[in-house]
Amino acid sequence: MKYKILIVDDEPPARKLLSDYVSKIPDLEMAGTFKNGEEALRFLKENSVDILLLDIRMPLMTGMDLLNELSDKPLTIFITAYEEYAVKGYELDVIDYLVKPVSFERFKKAVNRAIEYLSVQVEAVESPDKLDYFFIKTDTRIVKFLYAEIQAIEAQREYVKFITPTRKVMSLVSLTGIANALPGEFVRIHRSFIINMRHIDEIQANEVVIGKDIYPISRNYREEFFKKLENRKLI
Structure with a gap:
């Protein structure tokens, strides 16, 4: 099973790097990239994703503002250059918090944590069509x-x-x-x-x-x- 992932970051080099990282993980499918929270919010109101890679400090709408607007939040990984947001991020129940610059190994660890969480949400040893x-x-x-x-x-x-x-x-x-x-x-x-x-x-x-x-x-x-x-x- 592939998990849909969305990237939201106002810096083009960061979006490019994260997209390259996503392409190296077979379990991930790119849902799109956005340069600000407002564009991402419009997309998420019409589409579902499993994992959200989200910058915090962006023009127009911060990453935290975006999360607060969503009723059905994807599993979220904050990616930012500002460590002081870590505590606030975990108050919003993000699954991980990465500080730029992000290495591929650290990125992979965070994404694997999200994939593991998604895979055990419904625990069943067989197809749900066979279990009651x-x-x-x-x-x-x-x-x-x-x-x-x-x-x-x-x-x-x-x-x-x-x-x-x-x-x-x-x-x-x-x-x-x-x-x-x-x-x-x-x-x-x-x-x-x-x-x-x-x-x-x-x-x-x-x-x-x-x-x-x-x-x-x-x-x-x-x-x-x-x-x-x-x-x-x-x-």
């Missing part, structure tokens, strides 16, 4: 879920909420990483929502009703959702 359960890490526990019991999964800033009829559990994971590991009855209908089609009660215009909860269907995910729905309709 999975495990998710929370701050203090490892929680077991049955796929069939999950009604929806919601991104809340850097956390993801797993919603069942009887409980709601928060975990520090990526919604994109979760989406890639779920079986076929799950479908993403919004940047912030994945729903289980088994639990749908009604569909009203651009909303899905599950019990007392209503989930919006965004334009970017509408086609995929209704394509899956068509395969399950009797008439």
Whole structure:
């Protein structure tokens, strides 16, 4: 599996160096490069990535401002020339903090940490289509879920909420990483929502009703959702 990675840095030489580093790691797929936070934010509102390489001090919008604007944050590695931002960076739950100039070995170590984190978000020894359960890490526990019991999964800033009829559990994971590991009855209908089609009660215009909860269907995910729905309709 390849993980999509995005580079945001206002310095052209830094973008070129990081792009070269990315090309040397087989597990990574370049999603794009941007010179400022505003351009990156527009892209991330329409597209999902797994890993974000993010400079902090940039014109127009800082890296920290960009992260604060995202409801579904990718795993983020800060790359900057200013060590004093390290503490603030970890408050935002970035997975690593690299100080320029960055060697390839240090870059590789940070990226491998992110890849390892993504690969164990959903722990299963076989394909999820063959198992009926999975495990998710929370701050203090490892929680077991049955796929069939999950009604929806919601991104809340850097956390993801797993919603069942009887409980709601928060975990520090990526919604994109979760989406890639779920079986076929799950479908993403919004940047912030994945729903289980088994639990749908009604569909009203651009909303899905599950019990007392209503989930919006965004334009970017509408086609995929209704394509899956068509395969399950009797008439």
